[in-house]
Amino acid sequence: MINELIMKLTIFGRRFAQVLIVLIGSTFLLSMLLQLLPVGLEELYVVSFDEASRQIQLKRLRLDRNPVFGYFGWLWDFVRGDFGQYIYAGAGEKPVSGQIAAALPVSLRLVLYVQVISILVSVPLGIYTAYRAGRKIEKVISYGLFTLSAIPNFILALLFAGFFGVTLGWFPPLGYVGPSEDLVEHFRTMALPVLALAIPLIAAYTRILRTDMIASLREDYVTMAASKGLSNRRILFRHVLRPSSITLLTSAALNMGGLIGGALVIEQIFSIPGMGTEIAIAIFGRQFFALQSYIALIAVGYVLFNVLVDLLIGFVDPRARERRRA
Amino acid sequence: MLKRFYAADWFTRVSLLWLLVVAFCSIFGRVLPLPDPSFSNFDSLGVGPFSPGHVLGADLNGYDLLANVVVGAQTSMLIALVSVGAGGSIGATLGIVAAYRRGRFDYFVNTSFNILLSIPNLVLGLSLVAVLATSPNPDVQISVARRTFVIVLSLTVVIIPILGRIARGATLAWVNRDFVTAARSMGMRDNQIILRHIVPNVLPAIYGVGFLAVGVVIVAEGALSLLGVGVIDGISWGSMIARVAGDFEFAPHSLYVPAIVLSLTVISCNQIGDYLRSRLDIREGKI
Numbered sequence: 001m002i003n004e005l006i007m008k009l010t011i012f013g014r015r016f017a018q019v020l021i022v023l024i025g026s027t028f029l030l031s032m033l034l035q036l037l038p039v040g041l042e043e044l045y046v047v048s049f050d051e052a053s054r055q056i057q058l059k060r061l062r063l064d065r066n067p068v069f070g071y072f073g074w075l076w077d078f079v080r081g082d083f084g085q086y087i088y089a090g091a092g093e094k095p096v097s098g099q100i101a102a103a104l105p106v107s108l109r110l111v112l113y114v115q116v117i118s119i120l121v122s123v124p125l126g127i128y129t130a131y132r133a134g135r136k137i138e139k140v141i142s143y144g145l146f147t148l149s150a151i152p153n154f155i156l157a158l159l160f161a162g163f164f165g166v167t168l169g170w171f172p173p174l175g176y177v178g179p180s181e182d183l184v185e186h187f188r189t190m191a192l193p194v195l196a197l198a199i200p201l202i203a204a205y206t207r208i209l210r211t212d213m214i215a216s217l218r219e220d221y222v223t224m225a226a227s228k229g230l231s232n233r234r235i236l237f238r239h240v241l242r243p244s245s246i247t248l249l250t251s252a253a254l255n256m257g258g259l260i261g262g263a264l265v266i267e268q269i270f271s272i273p274g275m276g277t278e279i280a281i282a283i284f285g286r287q288f289f290a291l292q293s294y295i296a297l298i299a300v301g302y303v304l305f306n307v308l309v310d311l312l313i314g315f316v317d318p319r320a321r322e323r324r325r326a
Numbered sequence: 327m328l329k330r331f332y333a334a335d336w337f338t339r340v341s342l343l344w345l346l347v348v349a350f351c352s353i354f355g356r357v358l359p360l361p362d363p364s365f366s367n368f369d370s371l372g373v374g375p376f377s378p379g380h381v382l383g384a385d386l387n388g389y390d391l392l393a394n395v396v397v398g399a400q401t402s403m404l405i406a407l408v409s410v411g412a413g414g415s416i417g418a419t420l421g422i423v424a425a426y427r428r429g430r431f432d433y434f435v436n437t438s439f440n441i442l443l444s445i446p447n448l449v450l451g452l453s454l455v456a457v458l459a460t461s462p463n464p465d466v467q468i469s470v471a472r473r474t475f476v477i478v479l480s481l482t483v484v485i486i487p488i489l490g491r492i493a494r495g496a497t498l499a500w501v502n503r504d505f506v507t508a509a510r511s512m513g514m515r516d517n518q519i520i521l522r523h524i525v526p527n528v529l530p531a532i533y534g535v536g537f538l539a540v541g542v543v544i545v546a547e548g549a550l551s552l553l554g555v556g557v558i559d560g561i562s563w564g565s566m567i568a569r570v571a572g573d574f575e576f577a578p579h580s581l582y583v584p585a586i587v588l589s590l591t592v593i594s595c596n597q598i599g600d601y602l603r604s605r606l607d608i609r610e611g612k613i
Contacts, residue, residue: 030445
């Protein structure tokens, strides 16, 4: 009992240490990236009329010491929720956290809608294509989905914006309305971006689920269940779907990275005021401290989401729990 | 490598054919008898496909679409092949050596890959380009050549951990096989074992994922262009799409042409990558 507990704690501790190393490594990397700028950070952000005020500004921006110290200072701020400032040299500052508070929920909503819709559509499609594997209609669906999964989402977005947004006028081609302002309008503005991001994902998820379902259908316990006289529906949903959904969950977590990247571009196309738009503004306004915080936030979110899915898989599949213990 | 395709299905054959066409265009695009891609013809702003002088039409700036797509293949393919080639070689070397040597070096390499992979690849590429392509003087634009170089460099960094991890995983599967142990017991040196026994077995897996990576890079180039940090002012598929993004209402064909060409290329790369990987599985199964 105690042994088991210690073992669990070590496994947890090791995993936690790994995550911590990755997070510190990636934020450190981003911080060091600023050293590669062809312009000095000092030149960009420090405007001064006398040496004393210059020194004060340098100290405030942590440019007065080794960049490694600068990183740890930044990390300490970041952990406490201070994401730094937009610095307009000589013309004041604006905290990044205010922008994040406005932009992050918008992006999270977009990503959430996309994941939920992709999974809701791909599960029945995956079951159907696995159940009907080898038939003509299944082949048509599978080839079609493969083709769709390869079309970049920004191309779908531009086509949808042009066709459904401008030519047909069914949905607003750009803009964003918050859910608290007008719920119907909110979903109308989100429809095209969500569709553009979801279609390639639906295709990818369906393929993954289909492959796993076909493998599970060959297992002995399925033959056993069928010989017991269980209905096809019950076998498919209770005996086959559950073990087959693990790869789907893992790939949903892995796809999060692509989705976040994709969302950056899609937000630009549809003028949605999310993280992508903020990052673009930071790049073009040469706000590299802000950029560092945005990207660090995305990396942290991405890693934590993957850990979360890892834990979730333990709940869905008892076998994975066993394997981890062993 | 082409003989791997003699038993392929029609989808793979068409994909291969399409990639050969793209390769041809990117090598000979400049010398084909086409209008000058960067000449803006004011007599034919936004004319549709099959107009005289413009086979696929022109966009609202009067640029010939066919010429741009053909010459743009060069830039897009250059970016894709160089970054996948460089990133793949570096990543595969690191991955193979790490998996063969194990120990601390392996831990270090694997952790580095994990760190790079923890940043979504477009975000990583975007931040690298944003930082490296900053011009010291905001009023002076950075030249197209330098921008292209920065994009290639950034995408190389993106590709290294993707292919490196595949190479590491594949190597781990081979490194304990009997023939490797036998070679070692006969006194073969480590670098000889890696070159003669490991690399030939790991390479097919890398080819497969390499094609997928070419698709990833082509998409990334397009995405970077749309975000405004691509090959600005240059001729590439991504910059074509970015340029006509707002013109759909008046000249939809100017979006269709690069969009279809880019999508077909990505689909072909994915199909061939998948095909190579599935052939690999069969070969493994027979052993």
